[in-house]
Amino acid sequence: EAHGTGTPTGDPIEIEAISSVFSESRTPGDPLLIGSVKTNIGHTETSSGLASIIRTALAMERGQIAPSATFKEANPELRLAESNLKVPTQLQSWPDVNGVRRASINNFGYGGANAHVIMESLPSFLASQGHRYNSLGLPQAMNGWHEHMQPRVIALSARDEPAVAAMATNLKEHLESLVDLNDEEAYLDSLAYTLGQRRSKFPWRAATSVKSISDLVSALQGPQMKPKKTASKRNIGFVFSGHGAQW
Incomplete structure (x- = not known):
């Protein structure tokens, strides 16, 4: 989930930073999916980070990644394909990676305060701790937890x-x-x-x-x-x- 304000200067810098961290672990056939809630609801300024968290949490909960609204063609300066990055243009299922759903969120303040949050879906996190869910989505007994x-x-x-x-x-x-x-x-x-x-x-x-x-x-x-x-x-x-x- 990128900050993604759509500016000719800010977007290439952010994409370059994302690429420097993730591109080597990705391939053209398995690109890193990126997007921004700003394409759907605009820039909510001081609450834009919270909007990104809400969007990401909903995507994790439903196992679906929403497309970036109105996105048609990327700025050539972003070089998405070269960096093994992709902007979804239609609704798609969250890729299955051993049952884990994890996402990173960028948010940059106008005054220079930057934040980065890593989110993971609750079921996969609890599973890693030895818990599991029942049919109603409640944790079940496991490893002494009842x-x-x-x-x-x-x-x-x-x-x-x-x-x-x-x-x-x-x-x-x-x-x-x-x-x-x-x-x-x-x-x-x-x-x-x-x-x-x-x-x-x-x-x-x-x-x-x-x-x-x-x-x-x-x-x-x-x-x-x-x-x-x-x-x-x-x-x-x-x-x-x-x-x-x-x-």
């Missing part, structure tokens, strides 16, 4: 405070009625996912972190599940001045 040690966030949401309290009571009664539950871990995983990801978000909410059904039953009748009203939504406007720091 699922039951992983807390789940249980969230409730409704249009008013009494409705949230009623939901908590109903859930508590349902949990108390469960008998001979074969897989408590899987049940909690599904419950946390359904309540957190598959339900509408309303103004009044309550949430707690639990490790077992008995923990959840206790929490549902405790003070930690007292409903609270979220802050009202506000409209946010983003204003970018283009290239440079001037308005």
Whole structure:
């Protein structure tokens, strides 16, 4: 993920630096893929590094590398082919390199402060540490690390405070009625996912972190599940001045 402002001076310098580090380990048939989120959303100035991190994280999560929007022909001064570099022009799958997804991010400040971040996808990192994932994307037991040690966030949401309290009571009664539950871990995983990801978000909410059904039953009748009203939504406007720091 390059800084890539599209300037005739800055881009060749950045490409030369990238090439000096990576080109020798690449071949014309296996080039290093480069791009910049600025082709998609423009230069967000002081938040441009964060935008690059978000783009890279999404690419890692989905296993897909997005093309650079509007890119047609590279500046000849970049000499991409000679450096075994390539700018993707269409959506493509992340290359499979032993299950590892890793990327570098460049970001350069107007005042001379430069930053470089190396990111790696969580599954491949945990695998290197001896952990693995289950079907819901949660770490599984391995090398003494157990699922039951992983807390789940249980969230409730409704249009008013009494409705949230009623939901908590109903859930508590349902949990108390469960008998001979074969897989408590899987049940909690599904419950946390359904309540957190598959339900509408309303103004009044309550949430707690639990490790077992008995923990959840206790929490549902405790003070930690007292409903609270979220802050009202506000409209946010983003204003970018283009290239440079001037308005």
